[in-house]
């Protein structure tokens with residue numbers, strides 16, 4: 001489909017629109033499928049990673065991100081795998097950061113925190129102001145058990161370095177039945193006391209992980225009901241442009257987010273698409289349809305031509321996902337791991 005010039009100018013003023021009238025202004029980019037942890041809900045321990053030749057170069061990622069920014073993308077979140085283990089990642093962060101204020105409004109990162117001691121000062125220098133740090137427990141032994149390869153002390157030191165550098169840190173924790181279920185209240189108190197927002201995520205059925213997901217699944221409706229016994233929760237209108245719904249906690253004065261893809265469908269307000277480290281653009285985290293932007297680059301497309309391919313892909317964005325975790329569901333809803341699409 002060729003877009004005439006007048007239409008293009010109009011479209012450049014308004015953000016990318018999907019067929020359901022949702023403005024797409026948020027791009028999440030997985031920089032690598034590799035990680036220095038092996039979280040039990042995310043990967044199997046002997047995970048095999050993609051050959052490096054399948055992964056987009058940092059220059060290719062930058063080209064695609066630039067096209068998105070030209071098409072009205074306001075927010076880019078770098079994720080993975082672990083984005084900060086990608087070689088020379090700071091080069092990309094520096095060049096994307098230079099677009100903040102000229103098209104891009106915000107560049108953020110979701111990280112396991114293992115590299116924050118090394119990188120926080122430069123992240124701030126290049127324009128990053130907020131990071132999400134994933135921490136599922138504050139018990140060192142349990143942390144080791146959940147992440148298999150992680151070290152809690154290193155992550156907490158990274159968190160301190162990030163805070164010192166001026167980065168606003170939000171803590172993300174996946175709710176795991178019988179694992180960190182009883183600890184969530186303490187973790188919320190700790191996070192709020194340290195000045196961090198806290199978000200609880202429901203496990204999503206993505207990729208084979210060598211464990212039974214029905215054993216891990218803890219509906220957040222249950223978590224919320226338990227927290228209500230300890231805390232006074234009041235609904236909040238606060239929004240970060242992400243899928244979390246927030247409440248304020250009277251006792252701590254802090255904010256608590258819930259990401260509930262299974263018990264509460266968040267699709268109606270979806271404003272994002274996801275680019276994998278192999279250059280596949282997924283219009284929905286929970287559906288398999290994708291556009292191969294790496295192929296477009298290999299075919300020599302850039303600038304307006306690449307932007308047209310992105311527009312066409314957005315026109316295929318589905319209404320919502322079909323996640324379900326139940327005894328009846330025999331395998332994952334989508335075969336790719338969260339680390340490939342980017343959480």
Ligand code: SAM
Nearest residue numbers: 042080081082110111112134172203204338343
């Ligand atoms: N490595 C980084 C990290 O852990 O923050 C970024 C990538 S990770 C895939 C992004 C987020 O997705 C993390 O908060 C992680 O806990 C979450 N996640 C991974 N697999 C998940 C799953 N199957 N269901 C729900 N959340 C998941």
Ligand code: SF4
Nearest residue numbers: 035037039042081112
């Ligand atoms: Fe790595 Fe993040 Fe997946 Fe854990 S959740 S294995 S830290 S990508």
